[in-house]
Amino acid sequence: DAGVIQSPRHEVTEMGQEVTLRCKPISGHNSLFWYRQTMMRGLELLIYFNNNVPIDDSGMPEDRFSAKMPNASFSTLKIQPSEPRDSAVYFCASSPPDRGRLEQYFGPGTRLTVT
């Protein structure tokens, strides 16, 4: 069975550029999560969707970050403009129906480097 799919796996960009990270959740899952992981701050929940609707975006660091989920099988996290401090591994996760924030299945992550 296919797990959570993320692309790209690695992204190197220059400060000021727009970055778009993509995620395809596990088929049938109806909750989707975006996380950021750094050595300094650990694993942080950025935003959480349920049935394609953003439920909690309080973890989104600032207006430069935005996330969308146009349908049940696709989500994007966009950073515009990017800054060096955005360098991190970004994970997408999904969970099955009626599990909400429980039992999350993580994708392989996108390692973002902003120079």
Added chain:
Amino acid sequence: GQQVMQIPQYQHVQEGEDFTTYCNSSTTLSNIQWYKQRPGGHPVFLIQLVKSGEVKKQKRLTFQFGEAKKNSSLHITATQTTDVGTYFCAADGNKLVFGAGTILRVKS
């Protein structure tokens, strides 16, 4: 706001020794989850605990949820080299907050 402390930060054990990591929340939780992340990998869901005082076992792993639903522990009996990685708790209260993780290294 909700705060989660996980200890120890790091533990290096001899293969065959036991290992325990602890997670403490500043607020009462609805549930707590545990994840394992191998070096260079992604977090993998291990288990969730929902009930006060709950104890669950998975082979050599024992998970406990405190009576007050504010703390939890993960205990590994007789560690093996395959147990290496970082173990995270995810505390679900007002927010879902991950602990900083405990890095486990196992000497063979």
